Amino acid sequence: MSFDWTFFFDKLFFPEEEYLWGLFRTMTIAIFAMLLGTAIGFIVGFGRLSKIAIIRSLAGLYVWIIRGIPPLVILVLIFVGAAAAGLPRFEEFSLGSLDVAGNYQAAVIGLAIHTGAYMAEIIRNGIQSVLPGQIEAAKALGMSPSEIARRIVVPQATRVIIPPAGNEFNVLIKLTSLVSVIGVQEIFLISQSVASNTFRVFEMMIIVSISYLVLTGFWSVVQGVVEIKIRAFEAPIPAYTWRQAISHFFKKPGIPDRKVVTTRA
DSSP states (O other), X not given: OOOOHHHHHHHHHXXXXXXXXXXXXXXXXXXXXXXXXXXXXHHHHHHHTOSSHHHHHHHHHHHHXXXXXXHHHHHHIIIIIHHXXXXXXXXXXXXXXXXXXXXXXXXXXXXXXXXXXXXHHHHHHXXXXXXXXXXXXXXXXXXXXXXXXXXXXXXXXXXXXXXXHHHHHHHHHHHGXXXXXXXXXXXXXXXXXXXXHHSOHHHHHHHHHHHHHHHHXXXXXXXXXXXXXXXXXXXXXXXXXXXXXXXXXXXXXXXOOSOOEEEOO
16 A cells, blocks of 8 residues: 555644644643652652651652553553552543543553652752752751752752753653553544554554654753753853863962853853
8 A cells, every 4th residue: 555645744734623632632641740740759859868768768669669660551550450459440520621531630640650750860860969068058057958948959959950851851742652552532542543444554653753753842942942041040160271271180289270261051
């Protein structure tokens, strides 16, 4: 069967309403899962740095377990396994004019649990990037732990957290294709349905691939702009010519550099 260019361009540039709703579900699942996963990541990330051994151990256990289980398995466990274990099912509810299905809720929670483990490590690394001397100075000034976290740790850690967190959201957009196994009508499942009805599998897979490329490409542009804005607030750092660098590393102790050119990171 030859490639049907007419079918391809028609579905690509004039998608049906069902496909557009699938696109909406794909993006909202990714956004809600990222928000919930980030909240989980902050709790677990701070738990990983806790001075209380039991909290630190439980947080580390969560990260180890979730990072070792594929997200597809987590989704099935939450939606199917939880009901089989006698836990309450996800009930459909209305949010304004929208009906939020049970499998949609399971998709958001499952991907959030998966993302939370990775965000916990990202946030932990961001917190550890703050110089200990600044925290000790804040304690000496009588600041409470909550004030130190709010005024010193979080603002500085955010600059380290945002780039990898943006990459994690990019990955999460693509992971939404996994929720098709629990029946969520996102773009991949809708594309499969159209392909099975029209026997145009290759054309539909190309179309859904382009859709994911557009979504992730748009987010990459947004992420790049955000990172540029963040770097604009960073303090100047020394920049040496090669002669200055050589003299800097081989100078005698106590002799200052003659000239240092500063630039922004």
